[in-house]
Amino acid sequence: MAVLKVTFTKTNRDKLAQVLWILNWVSVITGIILFSLGLFLKVEIRKRRELMSDEIHSVPNMLIAVGMVACGINFLGGKICYECVDTVKFLRWKLLLLPYIICTFFFTFCILVGALMCYTMRNNLEQSLFLGLRDAMRYYKDTDTPGRCYIKRTIDLLQIQFQCCGNDGYRDWFYIQWVSPRYLDMSSNEVVDRLRSNVEGKYLMDGVPFSCCNLLSPRPCIQHQITNSSAHYNYDSQTEELNLNQKGCRQALLEYYTQIMQSIGLIVLIIWLFELSVLTGVRYLQTSMENVLRLGDPDSESDGWLLENSIAETARYNFNIIKNLGKCYQVDDDPNIDVPSTSQQAQGNVPTQQIPVAS
Amino acid sequence: MTLLKIKFSFQRRVRLAQGLWLLSWVAMVSGAITVATGVFLKTELVRRAEVMHSNDIHIVPNLLMLVGLASVGINIFAGKVCQDSLDATRFPRWKNVLIPYFCISLFFTFLLLVSVILSYALQPSLEESLKLGLKNGIRFYKDTDTPGRCFQKETIDHLQIEFHCCGNTNYKDWFEVQWINNRYLDFTSKEVKDRVRSNVDGRYLLDGVPFSCCNPASPRPCIQYQLLDNAAHYNYEHQSEELNLYNRGCRQALVNYYMSLMNTIGSAVLSVFLIQMTVLVSLRYLQTSMQAVEGQENMEIETEGYILEKGVKETFKEFQEKVKNFYKQVQGDVSPADEEAAGDAAPAEEKEATPTS
Numbered sequence: 004m005a006v007l008k009v010t011f012t013k014t015n016r017d018k019l020a021q022v023l024w025i026l027n028w029v030s031v032i033t034g035i036i037l038f039s040l041g042l043f044l045k046v047e048i049r050k051r052r053e054l055m056s057d058e059i060h061s062v063p064n065m066l067i068a069v070g071m072v073a074c075g076i077n078f079l080g081g082k083i084c085y086e087c088v089d090t091v092k093f094l095r096w097k098l099l100l101l102p103y104i105i106c107t108f109f110f111t112f113c114i115l116v117g118a119l120m121c122y123t124m125r126n127n128l129e130q131s132l133f134l135g136l137r138d139a140m141r142y143y144k145d146t147d148t149p150g151r152c153y154i155k156r157t158i159d160l161l162q163i164q165f166q167c168c169g170n171d172g173y174r175d176w177f178y179i180q181w182v183s184p185r186y187l188d189m190s191s192n193e194v195v196d197r198l199r200s201n202v203e204g205k206y207l208m209d210g211v212p213f214s215c216c217n218l219l220s221p222r223p224c225i226q227h228q229i230t231n232s233s234a235h236y237n238y239d240s241q242t243e244e245l246n247l248n249q250k251g252c253r254q255a256l257l258e259y260y261t262q263i264m265q266s267i268g269l270i271v272l273i274i275w276l277f278e279l280s281v282l283t284g285v286r287y288l289q290t291s292m293e294n295v296l297r298l299g300d301p302d303s304e305s306d307g308w309l310l311e312n313s314i315a316e317t318a319r320y321n322f323n324i325i326k327n328l329g330k331c332y333q334v335d336d337d338p339n340i341d342v343p344s345t346s347q348q349a350q351g352n353v354p355t356q357q358i359p360v361a362s
Numbered sequence: 363m364t365l366l367k368i369k370f371s372f373q374r375r376v377r378l379a380q381g382l383w384l385l386s387w388v389a390m391v392s393g394a395i396t397v398a399t400g401v402f403l404k405t406e407l408v409r410r411a412e413v414m415h416s417n418d419i420h421i422v423p424n425l426l427m428l429v430g431l432a433s434v435g436i437n438i439f440a441g442k443v444c445q446d447s448l449d450a451t452r453f454p455r456w457k458n459v460l461i462p463y464f465c466i467s468l469f470f471t472f473l474l475l476v477s478v479i480l481s482y483a484l485q486p487s488l489e490e491s492l493k494l495g496l497k498n499g500i501r502f503y504k505d506t507d508t509p510g511r512c513f514q515k516e517t518i519d520h521l522q523i524e525f526h527c528c529g530n531t532n533y534k535d536w537f538e539v540q541w542i543n544n545r546y547l548d549f550t551s552k553e554v555k556d557r558v559r560s561n562v563d564g565r566y567l568l569d570g571v572p573f574s575c576c577n578p579a580s581p582r583p584c585i586q587y588q589l590l591d592n593a594a595h596y597n598y599e600h601q602s603e604e605l606n607l608y609n610r611g612c613r614q615a616l617v618n619y620y621m622s623l624m625n626t627i628g629s630a631v632l633s634v635f636l637i638q639m640t641v642l643v644s645l646r647y648l649q650t651s652m653q654a655v656e657g658q659e660n661m662e663i664e665t666e667g668y669i670l671e672k673g674v675k676e677t678f679k680e681f682q683e684k685v686k687n688f689y690k691q692v693q694g695d696v697s698p699a700d701e702e703a704a705g706d707a708a709p710a711e712e713k714e715a716t717p718t719s
Contacts, residue, residue: 146581159578163523186582188596213576213584218519221506222546224573236548 005308011291020088023284027081033274034073041066056134090301114275121268136170144183159214167252168215180205220245365670370651372662382644386441392634393433400426415494418487425477432470474635481624496530504543519574527612528575540565580605
């Protein structure tokens with residue numbers, strides 16, 4: 004009982020081949036789209052590699068590889084479909100077609116895996132951003148250390164662009180020394196007091212860098228002595244919301260990347276469905292062309308199907324093939340070997356081979 | 363003496379028509395590109411309309427959009443004429459339309475050049491407009507509670523951060539303006555009272571700038587207040603400090619930005635102008651060479667194409683004559699009595715003349 008059998012006339016077959024040829028070329032373009040999406044994601048992750056503890060390259064690399072393979076497979080598919088209209092040319096491709104279909108089936112499975120990876124990247128990213136931002140904030144003051152001198156600018160531009168402050172919130176800056184010792188007057192009493200006030204000898208204060216300032220605030224930005232309500236006129240540290248950016252940079256970056264990943268994942272899912280439909284069309288074309296050859300008349304009607312027998316039978320058949328592959332060196336069924344059989348059934352049934360004589 | 367005469371065999375005419383058809387499509391696309399650049403330039407100008415005082419500069423994108431649309435129409439028409447030109451029965455119907463068409467197209471193509479010239483000529487006007495607009499923006503920076511001005515602070519902060527600039531000409535412009543709202547000044551404090559009394563207008567002036575002037579590339583945390591006081595900050599000298607704040611003025615930054623935009627657009631518009639002129643010249647040659655074929659039995663003869671039938675001076679004189687005659691006709695319609703009188707006088711003069719000759 005064939006799975007999803009459809010009858011094809013000659014014109015139907017020709018039209019199917021033409022449509023598949025066009026669809027394969029469209030799939031080459033979608034392969035290029037996949038490739039460029041992977042490249043875009045890779046560039047976005049590299050742009051902020053200073054803020055991540057370990058860069059996540061598995062997802063963009065997967066997308067890039069899948070995109071390139073899609074281009075190649077669909078280019079070959081287009082060529083095949085173009086030539087399959089003619090039964091003579093089809094014979095050339097006949098042996099290659101079934102392996103091609105099986106490969107493409109596994110490849111579409113890879114596309115699906117790529118789409119799902121897009122959605123599961125979030126957790127790794129959150130951990131990486133948490134550690135990366137924490138370290139970057141610690142190195143904010145090291146503008147004279149080679150390798151870290153641009154971290155201050157990166158963090159400032161990040162906080163301005165994403166309108167965020169600190170890792171979880173602006174209070175993260177209170178626990179870090181973000182002013183370089185070069186600009187601290189060690190002879191002043193205030194500085195010495197602050198340095199002595201904590202175990203590690205860090206200059207901590209309740210102040211934040213200027214990049215935390217909120218553009219929407221109606222009053223000029225209050226950066227220093229934030230928790231001290233009496234230090235500023237008409238200022239209440241508990242109720243003030245517009246002065247600094249309230250969002251944490253980790254959350255802002257996570258939202259940004261999640262949005263990118265979700266859009267990319269959606270596009271990849273759509274491309275996966277498209278590839279699956281092209282694959283189904285190619286399978287139908289292959290089976291109908293093979294049946295035409297079997298019937299002998301190239302212009303007659305033929306049947307096309309997805310599987311010749313039902314799924315269970317095909318599975319069993321393939322399973323037997325795989326089982327027998329392992330038995331190829333066993334001698335049980337070889338008729339050329341003379342094995343004395345003790346069973347009664349075989350006694351009167353010694354096979355005699357008669358060599359046909361050419362007359 | 364015909365201007366720029368070229369001989370066209372039948373094959374050459376056919377190839378001219380085909381090439382012109384393709385070129386008219388290219389020119390149509392370039393016309394669409396001109397419209398798009400006009401729209402882009404207009405949106406960029408409108409986005410920063412709050413810091414511009416006058417709208418004189420908007421004539422450049424408006425002109426670009428108008429000419430782009432006209433160019434699309436001109437080139438569609440040229441393509442249609444091309445298609446008909448190889449068919450001798452259909453070509454004559456375009457005969458009367460083509461001369462006015464050429465005049466209108468030349469006018470619009472000339473407008474392209476005008477827009478490029480204007481974009482350079484209006485630069486001083488743009489600079490003045492920005493100077494006034496920024497001055498007002500900085501003055502109203504503190505008025506976040508006045509309706510109509512409450513977004514000036516956000517606009518100026520955003521502008522200074524985006525264009526890496528500070529103040530009108532430089533950061534010292536902020537020293538001359540009170541940019542802190544009175545709501546946030548403690549008038550009972552001695553410091554505030556001293557500052558307010560120190561100038562005639564009673565404004566709270568200080569040698570400080572808003573946070574948006576801070577340069578993220580500076581190696582030290584931003585110094586915003588007491589900028590001219592070296593002793594107020596450790597290891598700080600305001601004369602040699604360059605990285606702390608943005609050094610550029612916003613007026614200069616914006617003028618540079620718009621001028622670079624207009625340079626790019628100007629070069630694109632010049633190439634559109636060249637393409638358009640090529641289309642018009644080729645169409646003129648096609649028209650004149652097809653005119654000679656008209657009425658002939660054999661379509662495949664060799665004909666001559668030219669730009670002007672007579673030389674430039676003679677064509678101009680003819681044109682002047684036509685305009686005078688047209689003017690006389692109009693005058694004649696308005697005052698027939700004068701013409702009758704002139705008519706009576708003329709034969710009388712002739713009668714006088716004939717006996718003597």
